[in-house]
Amino acid sequence: MPRFLQIWFASARYSIIRTLMFRMDFFVWSLVELFWMSVNLLLIAVIYDHTSSIAGWSKYEMLLLVGTALLVQRFLMGFFWSSIFEMGRNIRSGYFDFFLAQPGNILFMATTRKLDPDGLVNSFVAMGVVAYAAHRLNLHPTAVDLALYAAMILCGLVIHYSILVISVSLAFWMTSAQGVEGIYFTLAEFSRLPREAFKGLASLVFVWLVPVVVVSNAPARTILHGFQPGWVLAIAGAAALWFSAAVIIFHLGLRRYASASS
Amino acid sequence: MRKYAHSFLVGLQSNLVYRWNFAVRGFFSLFHLAVVFILWGAAYSGTKAIGGFSFGQTLTYFLVMLVMQFFVGAFNEDYQISEEIRNGLINQFLLKPINYFLYRFSIFVAARLVTGLLILLPLLVAVPLLHDYLTLPSDLWRLPLGLVAMVQSALIQFSIAYCFGMLTFWFLEIQGFVILSMAVESILGGQMFPLDLLPGGIYRAAQFLPFYYQTYFPVAIFTGRLNDPGAVAQGLAIQFGWVVILLSVNQLLWTRGLRRHTAVGG
Secondary structure (H helix, E strand, O other), rough: HHHHHHHHHHHHHHHHHHHHOOHHHHHHHHHHHHHHHHHHHHHHHHHHOOOEEOOOOOHHHHHHHHHHHHHHHHHHHHHHHHHHHHHHHHHHHHOOOOOHEEEEEEEHHHHHHOOHHHHHHHHHHHHHHHHHHHOOOOOOOOOOHHHHHHHHHHHHHHHHHHHHHHHHHHHHOOOOOOOOHHHHHHHHHHHOOOHHOOOHHHHHHHHHOOOOHHHHHHHHHHHHHHOOOHHHHHHHHHHHHHHHHHHHHHEEEEHHOOOOOO | OOOHHHHHHHHHHHHHHHHHHHHHHHHHHHHHHHHHHHHHHHHHHOOOOOOEEEEHHHHHHHHHHHHHHHHHOOOOOHHHHHHHHHOOOHHHHHHOOHHHHHHHHHHHHHHHHHHHHHHHHHHHHHHHHHHHOOOEEEEHHHHHHHHHHHHHHHHHHHHHHHHHHHHHHOEEEEEHHHHHHHHHHHHOOOOOOHHHOOHHHHHHOOOOHHHOOOOOOHHHHHHOOOOOOOHHHHHHHHHHHHHHHHHHHHHHHHHHHHHHOOOOOO
């Protein structure tokens, strides 16, 4: 574990130095992420101008939910997005050889190589949204609730990471898997909706089969209603299951990888 | 004119090569429609009308918006133009008697024809499922005015993409600008929610911006969110004004950009 951390710190240091070299890029991309977050928040504001409840959730409860969903997404963007996005392109082009030649766990090396400080900066904005919503709801979560919330955000991050790795791993099988990363963004849209809005087939697919709804609803409910064992189990179990699936699918794909570069 | 007809045919062929990519993209758009259905369905659970429109009318709005985007939206034209400038591929157009804007526009028209027809395939799945909710007004005046608005929308969409492509003469990387603009367009173009749900003052201000005419305007005509033919005619005039302004900006950026352009490779 310390060795993994050592490698990760070296990569993070390199990414931060690179960001400092391209300060304008950092500014533009931070603004891009901020704008897209605002788009989602504005949607909520407009709907609640015309109705008082969405599936039983009040305006600020919904804001807390959307803030939580955005927080998980910002962490994914900051810690993993660039590396995983490049992984897909590298598999297609043959540049993935570079990672096979490195003395370390291939999945770890390939998915943690780049850090995006612009995504991480905006995670503070998402935290601000959650804190503001909690304040407007007059909530006073205990230290245990906050620790549980953080642990669930981590589980949510693992689930999003796994979904993205699985989507991009399709590049091992498909020669033309360009744009497959879009699957992630499509699924992420569902995580901004409350669990109660899903009924029938939609509930089966987006709550249980692909747990994108659990990722945001479980931590948000902990802040809103305190510790709920069912939701803790659901998100921890889903994280373990999806991470295992991502590791298996990635390694199955790796066996099919035939370098195209040399 | 024949050379542009030929570009159109080449564009048609090259886009048909990627028919499966577009078809998959179309099917994924159905997931977006599912999000719309779930979110707005939940919002309507406690009320019969939002902004004076029923759930069926709102759902119809988003469905027509989806189709409209595939028929008139600029997908990656900005990146393609940017690549051609960066790689020096535009050099060949500077040496030939061909207008680069018209060449690119004819390819854009071909691409939208292909994507527009391909989105109808996933709709064959969606429409029977949503049939009970969908409701379209039957006034005859909507068809000709809506079609004119659609053509002008396509011109606005392409011109904005062309402007972003032209920025490559000044900036090495335009992706940040494009995605930033996409966020603004998604709000002010009515892709996230019908613009008439905005507070009155903001809605009226939005009507003077080009984004309003990118997709919202034709969709609002077809789906009955704009009901006064006089106001629609006025909107068409403003839209035409934006077409003229954007085409002029395109030309300005092209001539100014070429002054900075250094032809490398070819």
